[in-house]
Amino acid sequence: MNHCEHTRAQMVFYLDDELQSDERHALEAHLRNCAACRERYDQERQFLESIRGARPLHSAPPELRARLENALSDAPSPHTAPPELRQRVERSLWRFNLAANRPDRLRRLTARAAMVVMALLLGLWAWSEYHKLRPYPQPSDFALMAVDTHQRHLRGQLPLEIASAAPEQISKWFIGKVGFRVELPNYQELSGQEKLYDLEGGRLVGYRNDYAAYVAYRMQQRPISLLVTSEQTARPSGGEEIVSKGITFHYDSISGFKVITWADRGLTYALVSDLEERGQQSCIVCHQGTKDQNFIEGLKP
């Protein structure tokens, strides 16, 4: 992607005040030197200003305002307990004090023990109910974003900013665009694996006021998405956990897609696919031809 294409992709984020200062400066510098992009920018700015100039769309009717002002001034403060409740609590405390002053140590201990047992039973019940509903913890925000990004890519809403089948080219493209280094090893070549999947390209996607790296793969016409961000921005969590070679993989199924998230050497990854295999079996699909038997053995259930 050349400078003009990158600038045009970023323009709307600039106008929405969603770019960081270095990105803003880079975009402003490009606009100063590129008449075509400046023209496009002016059109986009005018369009957004015309929408924003239409505010307010509606004004609350004066009667509604008056009604609400009355309702709010009449509403009891949620921090002021009703007098009846106050009296009831005071009575309970008074009784408790009486009981506490009795030299009946054993009775007090029994009551406390009963409370602890009750709390434990309640906790156990809540835990079992939770796990009945969902066998694994909720997926992380990053995993949800990865699935959403994958779906947008499938719908053609996320065109790639760099199209290349060479991992080193894509790694290089991300330098200076994201605050971490995206290393895409040629795993198939290194492990002597037959070529089962192809690298298609990459682009930036917004995540938590920053950019994450998006890398698209394809395996026999089935798209696979890889999202990468720093471990400080997102940590993998949720789903079924499998540890292999010291890395904890989180397997989850979101909106019908399989998602695997993991962290390694300061980066967090999310891999999204529509592979039908369950859990770690889905890893083996891509890595089945590898000579790295330790890797495969580590993934087997």
Added chain:
Amino acid sequence: MSDAGNRHTTFSQAALLHLDALYGFAMTLTRDQTEAEDLVQETYLRAVRAFGRLLPDSNLKGWMFAIMRNAWLNQLRHTRNGPRFVELDAEDGDHSEWLGHLANDPHVLYLRKLEHEEIRAAIDNLPHLYREIIVLRDIEGFSYQQIAGILGCPAGTVMSRLGRAREKLRRLLADWHSAASTARTKVV
């Protein structure tokens, strides 16, 4: 007055500053004045009950917008057995009737010069999800992250939906202009 009482009064005053914005959002959601007023009232009552849980540094306006949207979704679930966003699927639906009406109405031809009116009308005619996100970002000025909090979706969804909504709005306005020009040509 007690501390709790003071907080309550301060909250009420601060919350009322956002009345117009909340009413506008209620109109965006319901498209009906009576329903919008009821929704605003419901939102304020819920907020009064819950403001003790609002953290001191939280964004009051965003919090109330989220309350309003949840209240509205609850109402939809009760009345319609689940929210329906069929409008989004029908995003490329036929607006010719609306456009034709605008193009042929002399009064509206006059209003065509008033850009704000055009834009308000166009926003009003967007499918629900697009209308909502345009209002949150371009009318109310929430950030992507705040919108994600209000809508309960990832920021990525906000960005993509906003992009589609603006594109739709742009097309709608262009269609409107083209329909109005055709009508003007016929009159001449």
